[in-house]
Amino acid sequence: MSEVRALIVDDSTVMRKIVERALRQAGLDSLVVYEAGSGTEGLEVLKTKQVDLILSDINMPLMDGLEFLRQVRAQNLASGVPVVMITTESSEEHVKQAILSGAQGYIRKPFTAEQVKERVLPLIHAV
Amino acid sequence: MLLNGVRKAAIATVREGGAKEMERVMTLSLRANMNLVSDPKNLDESVEEVFQMMLGVNCKRFEGPAKIEPESVTAVVGFGGLLSGACVFKSGSSAAMKIAAHMTGMEFEEIDETVQDGIGEICNMLAGVWKGKVPGLAANCGLSIPTVITGRDYNLHVQAPEFKLNHSYRFDDASFEVTIICDGIQ
Numbered sequence: 001m002s003e004v005r006a007l008i009v010d011d012s013t014v015m016r017k018i019v020e021r022a023l024r025q026a027g028l029d030s031l032v033v034y035e036a037g038s039g040t041e042g043l044e045v046l047k048t049k050q051v052d053l054i055l056s057d058i059n060m061p062l063m064d065g066l067e068f069l070r071q072v073r074a075q076n077l078a079s080g081v082p083v084v085m086i087t088t089e090s091s092e093e094h095v096k097q098a099i100l101s102g103a104q105g106y107i108r109k110p111f112t113a114e115q116v117k118e119r120v121l122p123l124i125h126a127v
Numbered sequence: 128m129l130l131n132g133v134r135k136a137a138i139a140t141v142r143e144g145g146a147k148e149m150e151r152v153m154t155l156s157l158r159a160n161m162n163l164v165s166d167p168k169n170l171d172e173s174v175e176e177v178f179q180m181m182l183g184v185n186c187k188r189f190e191g192p193a194k195i196e197p198e199s200v201t202a203v204v205g206f207g208g209l210l211s212g213a214c215v216f217k218s219g220s221s222a223a224m225k226i227a228a229h230m231t232g233m234e235f236e237e238i239d240e241t242v243q244d245g246i247g248e249i250c251n252m253l254a255g256v257w258k259g260k261v262p263g264l265a266a267n268c269g270l271s272i273p274t275v276i277t278g279r280d281y282n283l284h285v286q287a288p289e290f291k292l293n294h295s296y297r298f299d300d301a302s303f304e305v306t307i308i309c310d311g312i313q
Contacts, residue, residue, distance in 0.1 A: 011272070014230055014245040018181070021232075059251075061272055088255025091266035109252050110180035 003030040004124060005049070007078075009042040009056040009068060010086070015109075019055055019086060019116070026117035028124075039068025046077040053124055054078060055107075058087040058094070069101040082123035086111070157209055157263055158312050164210070164261050165290045165309070173256040174296050174305055177249065182229035184298040193295045193302040194219055198279055200238055202250035205271035210264060211311035214254035215283060216246060218303035225301045238277045247273030253305060285310055 006023060008016045016035050023031055034049055036042035040063045042056065054072070058065035065085055072078050084105035085098045095106050105119045157164060171188050178186035196219025204214045218226070224235040227245035235242050251273050259265045285291070285308050292307040 012244050012248045014227070014241060015248050017231055059270055059272065088252055088270060089265075090255065090259050093266040109248075109255065110177045112180055 003032060004028050004053060005032045005034070005051045006053040006055060007034045007036065007042060007045055007049070007051045009036045009039060009054070009060070009065065011037050011057065011060045013037070015057065015086075022111070022113040022116040023055075023120065025113040026121060039063030039065060039071070042068050043071055043075070043077065046072060051078060051081055053120065054081055054083040055086055055120070056083065058085055058089055058098070066097055066101045069098070069103060073102045084120055084123065157261075161290065161312070164264070164312065165292065167292055167294065169257055169260040170292050170294055170305060170307055173253055173260060174294070176256055177252045178296075178298060181249070181252065182226065182298075184229065186296050186298045188294050188296050189302070191295060193217070193297075193304045194222070196220055196222075198238065198277065199223075199281075200243065200246050201276045201281075201283065202243075202246045203274045203276070203283070204247075204250050204254040206254065206258065206309075207269045207271065209267040209313050210258075210309055212288065212307065212309040213285075214250055214257060215306040215308065216250040216253060216303060217306070218246070218301070220277075222301035222303050225299070226303075243275040243277065247275045250275075257307060 008019050010016045010019065020033050034045050034051065036045050038060050056065040056068055065087065069083055072083070082104040083102060084107060085103045086107045086109060087094070088109045090108040098106055104123055107115060107119050175186055178184050198220040200218055200220060200223040202216045206212045206214070220238050223238060223242055223246050226249060227235055227242040230245045231241065233241070251270065254270050258268050289309045289312055293304060295302060295304050
């Protein structure tokens with residue numbers, strides 16, 4: 001697979017590393033990762049970098065993942081780029097909110113590398 | 128298992144109206160279903176699930192307190208909404224470093240920011256998985272950002288909670304405690 005540039009947005013540095021490791025285990029060897037610790041930081045990254053995939057937590061300080069996603073869409077920062085929300089919130093209502101905000105995928109924490117592979121790879125192939 | 132009237136109604140409703148309606152009925156009756164909310168099995172299953180999926184270890188509950196160490200790490204994630212309270216994770220420093228090592232693949236010799244961050248995330252996932260196991264709670268109870276405390280000789284005290292679950296778990300030679308405190312329920 002050709003190079004994939006992913007933006008991982010999570011206020012936990014450990015979770016960002018775990019998500020990156022899961023993406024590499026999913027077969028994305030040529031992976032370039034940009035990290036952001038909040039939605040605000042994520043928006044700044046998208047103003048200067050082009051990405052092929054965005055993975056974002058929801059429950060974050062300063063700007064949560066849903067507002068980040070709404071801003072990404074409103075500011076046309078990553079047009080056509082698939083967004084996957086990774087979060088501990090797993091109710092039907094939270095999934096609905098994420099989809100309405102423009103997410104294409106949803107992964108519940110805790111997750112396995114296999115789950116990341118199943119949910120993320122089809123989105124990259126579809127672009 | 129005893130079923131009270133509200134739970135019977137919820138089950139009857141789900142047969143007729145689906146999971147959403149069940150959630151609505153359960154929402155109205157969380158207090159009436161306190162035995163379901165405080166079921167200790169939910170906490171045990173949550174701990175096993177989080178540790179199996181994120182660390183790849185089998186974690187089992189045991190009777191008695193977790194290993195006492197001079198320095199300890201405590202993470203707290205608050206619940207707000209239909210249920211208010213907190214999920215509290217507490218371990219000695221060596222267990223905390225071992226958990227962080229499993230999560231990151233790194234080795235640790237002290238409780239640094241990465242260890243604190245990892246323990247905060249474990250507590251966050253435990254809180255999220257636990258509330259997801261209680262019908263009606265997942266969508267109606269928010270989680271706070273984790274707070275992590277490290278140090279010696281400190282205690283967390285909650286006045287007269289509605290209920291409290293406090294269980295000890297271990298994997299390999301590492302042990303820790305997880306507490307669910309509910310100080311308000313609607």
